[in-house]
Amino acid sequence: MRQFLKKKFLLFFVIFLEIQNSNAQKIESNKIDFFLCIGQSNMAGRGVLAISDSITTTQLLLFNAKNKWEIAKNPMNKYSNIRKSIRIQQMSPSWSFGKKLTSYFKKVGLVVNARGGTKIEQWHNDSILYKKTISRTKKAQIIGNIKGVIWHQGEGNRKNWKTYSNKLINLIKNIRKDLNRNDLPFIVGEIGNWRITTKHNSDSINNVLRNIKNKINNVDYVSALDLSHKGDSVHFDRSSQLFLGERYALKYLEMNLDN
Secondary structure, X not given: OHHHHHHHHHHHHHHHHHHHHHHHHHHHHOOXXXXXXXXXXXXXXXXXXXXXXXXXXXXXEEEOOOOOEEEOOOOOOOOOOOOOOHHHOOEOHXXXXXXXXXXXXXXXXXXXXXXXXXXXXXXXXXXXXXXXXXXXXXXXXXXXXXXXXXXXXXXXXXXXXXXXXXXXXXXXXXXXXXXXXXXXXXXXXXXXXXXXXXXXXXXXXXXXXXXXXXXXXXXXXXXXXXXXXXXXXXXXXXXXHHHHHHHXXXXXXXXXXXX
16 A cells, blocks of 8 residues: 555656646747847937837837836837936837847847946946846846847947947956856947047947957947938937848848858
8 A cells, every 4th residue: 555655646746747847848938039228328219209100019029117028119218227218218229120020030029228328337247237237137038038139339438449349348248147148149239420520430439349249259230331310410310220220130130040
């Protein structure tokens, strides 16, 4: 009798483990593939939104303040835990980036966490911006699989561009380490070069951004060539934001579609 009960217990225990394993696999398969979108004001979005930008798709999801996925709606930076006033959050390249990728993924999740007016020095791994961003992203990893990072920043570092390369490389390494993804794809974007003066020329910082891919693996850049500003010589207008986002998406696909 004791032997019978022992066998019965072992049988139930094995069944229990199989059920638990099945549930774990189901949870893992239900995780959303997502991307982290960070940087300063052009990633936060300053292109004026149009009525058509309210059209949504169930394939594109945004990580919200309740740490859940919801159907993405503009402005995309509204749930950022480091953003400025909600009134100035408008069209971001993350919108067209995500929409473009829905043609290749069943669903696409985005964690958009940008703050305007920031320099790369404010994104070091002990900074508030960095810690809050990593905190949000780790929460998203519980219900999602991070697939890459898009970074748009550099306007704040046009004058002190000489040390930018090392600081950006450190940022990439820190993000990969803290998110436990040593090969995480990372794409940077050129900034607009509209103020052609000694004080505001963007050639130097853009040259740094273009060459990052030669200094660290699985990194590339997108061009800002032929894109226009909204009249302030700083921020991309709506149409340029849309073009920029698609360039990020196409670059990601170029880097990873065959992997």
